[in-house]
Amino acid sequence: MTLAPSVLVDIGGFHVTNTFVTTIIVDLIIVVLVLAFRASLSLYPKGIQNILEAVYEYFYDASKEVSGKADIIFPWVTTIFLFVVISNLLGQFPGFETIRFFSSAAGQDGAALCRTPTSDLNVTLALAVISIFMCHFYSVKYTGIKGYIGRFISFKMFPIFMFVGLLEFIGEFTKVISLSCRLFGNLFAGETVMGTVSSMFAFGLPLPFMMLELMVAVIQAVVFAMLTMSFMSIMIEKH
Amino acid sequence: MEILTNIINLFGLETKLFIAQVVNFIVLLCILKIFLYEPIAKTLQERKNKIRQGLDDAENAKKALADAENQKTAVLKEAKIDAGKILENTKISCESLKRKSAEDAKKQAEEILANAQKQAENEFEKAGQKIGNMSVDLSEEIVTKILSEIFTQEDKTKILARAVEKIANGGYGKATN
Numbered sequence: 249m250t251l252a253p254s255v256l257v258d259i260g261g262f263h264v265t266n267t268f269v270t271t272i273i274v275d276l277i278i279v280v281l282v283l284a285f286r287a288s289l290s291l292y293p294k295g296i297q298n299i300l301e302a303v304y305e306y307f308y309d310a311s312k313e314v315s316g317k318a319d320i321i322f323p324w325v326t327t328i329f330l331f332v333v334i335s336n337l338l339g340q341f342p343g344f345e346t347i348r349f350f351s352s353a354a355g356q357d358g359a360a361l362c363r364t365p366t367s368d369l370n371v372t373l374a375l376a377v378i379s380i381f382m383c384h385f386y387s388v389k390y391t392g393i394k395g396y397i398g399r400f401i402s403f404k405m406f407p408i409f410m411f412v413g414l415l416e417f418i419g420e421f422t423k424v425i426s427l428s429c430r431l432f433g434n435l436f437a438g439e440t441v442m443g444t445v446s447s448m449f450a451f452g453l454p455l456p457f458m459m460l461e462l463m464v465a466v467i468q469a470v471v472f473a474m475l476t477m478s479f480m481s482i483m484i485e486k487h
Numbered sequence: 488m489e490i491l492t493n494i495i496n497l498f499g500l501e502t503k504l505f506i507a508q509v510v511n512f513i514v515l516l517c518i519l520k521i522f523l524y525e526p527i528a529k530t531l532q533e534r535k536n537k538i539r540q541g542l543d544d545a546e547n548a549k550k551a552l553a554d555a556e557n558q559k560t561a562v563l564k565e566a567k568i569d570a571g572k573i574l575e576n577t578k579i580s581c582e583s584l585k586r587k588s589a590e591d592a593k594k595q596a597e598e599i600l601a602n603a604q605k606q607a608e609n610e611f612e613k614a615g616q617k618i619g620n621m622s623v624d625l626s627e628e629i630v631t632k633i634l635s636e637i638f639t640q641e642d643k644t645k646i647l648a649r650a651v652e653k654i655a656n657g658g659y660g661k662a663t664n
Contacts, residue, residue: 252499262503271508275515282522289526291534304527323524327516369498374508 249440253368254359256349266349266360267368274335274365303330307473315481317390324382324480328375329473332366336435336465339364340458345439366468367435369428376427379476380420387483395486427475434468623654 253265284296293301307326311318338344350358365371388396400417402409438461446454630650 250499251497262507263501265499265504268504268507271511275511278515279518282519286522286526289530291530291537293530300523301527301531304524305531323516323520326524327512327519330519331512331515370500370504371508373500374505374512377505378509378512 249436249443251369251436253363253370255353256359256361257351258353263353265368265370266363267365267371270335270338270362271365271371273362274331274338277334277338278330307477310474311477311481314477315484317386317481317484320386320484321477321480324379325473325477328379328476329469332375332431332472333466333469335365335371336469337462338362339367339435339439340461340465345443364435364439366431367439369432372428372432373424375431375472376424379427379472380424380479383476383479383483384420386480390484391486423479427472431468431472434464438464623651626654627651 253267255263255265256269257264281296281300285300288295288297290297304326307329308318308322311322311325315321344362344364345360347361348358349361384396387399400413402413442454442457442461445457627647627650630647
């Protein structure tokens with residue numbers, strides 16, 4: 249398994265990778281869930297509505313506790329969670345990466361048709377960039393441009409706060425790196441371990457690792473969502 | 488710079504893929520916001536309202552029940568007091584009626600007694616008068632018989648007239664005294 253996702257098809261210079269295909273599958277799953285939810289929507293919840301309402305209420309309440317602007321934060325956080333958790337769990341399905349795709353772009357041996365989207369740095373980086381960008385956007389919107397700039401540039405107690413501002417500025421970049429690399433690292437490492445263990449002994453032995461990976465899949469999704477929530481609430485509050 | 492390019496190549500970072508993922512996420516967010524979050528929020532709000540309504544109704548019913556219970560207790564208490572008063576009044580009326588009846592009976596008895604006495608007296612007076620009349624007639628008869636033998640007709644008439652007059656005025660006893 250390589251760090252980079254495998255290119256399946258090249259459409260006019262756009263590389264359709266196996267993680268991109270899985271991303272579309274994840275989107276479809278979410279859309280189907282939403283349609284199923286819409287179909288069974290009632291005041292007396294059952295089935296899928298229970299699960300989605302539980303997720304909604306958990307993140308809405310958490311956003312409300314963390315920040316006063318729950319209505320703004322929680323759609324981002326919940327979407328990130330749903331996307332990441334379904335992506336992560338999808339990778340745990342047996343045979344997920346064993347279906348091969350053969351094409352000129354995939355090479356002579358072909359490539360796995362599907363791969364967990366979050367084991368591709370393009371995906372995790374995109375999520376992290378969106379998350380941090382929206383933090384800054386809402387910071388400007390709710391604290392004003394003066395308040396926003398005041399986070400990074402301050403002449404009070406010169407040069408201490410100037411240095412603190414510089415650290416904050418660097419911190420914004422490290423947030424992107426930490427968010428994206430944490431998720432990518434955990435999922436990629438998990439898949440590599442699973443691949444190695446499964447190739448060593450296909451029956452029984454992968455089971456504890458699979459259970460561990462299931463936990464990691466949920467925990468990493470919650471961590472990513474909670475960190476986004478916390479970054480957003482910090483940036484929305486006045487400095 | 489070369490190291491950075493190597494890292495980018497190693498991780499398969501591509502601008503187009505990155506942008507595609509960003510767009511994908513934004514589209515997904517919009518879909519979820521319209522078709523999931525808003526309906527859930529609406530449903531939760533409706534449910535909350537319904538639960539609140541139910542709780543309010545239950546609270547109102549509880550209050551109404553308590554009020555009804557209080558009212559019942561008050562009505563019962565009032566009824567008990569009224570019943571007591573009615574009973575007391577009835578007792579008093581009964582007592583008064585009894586007393587009045589006794590007094591009436593006594594009065595009636597006294598009246599009957601008085602009437603009887605009066606009647607007896609009348610009867611006695613009548614009898615006395617009757618006896619008086621009878622004695623006048625008897626005396627007249629006796630005197631007439633006696634005098635017819637001693638006196639002449641003219642003397643008899645004079646004596647008789649005098650005797651009748653005397654008897655009519657109270658008898659001989661009175662006249663002699």
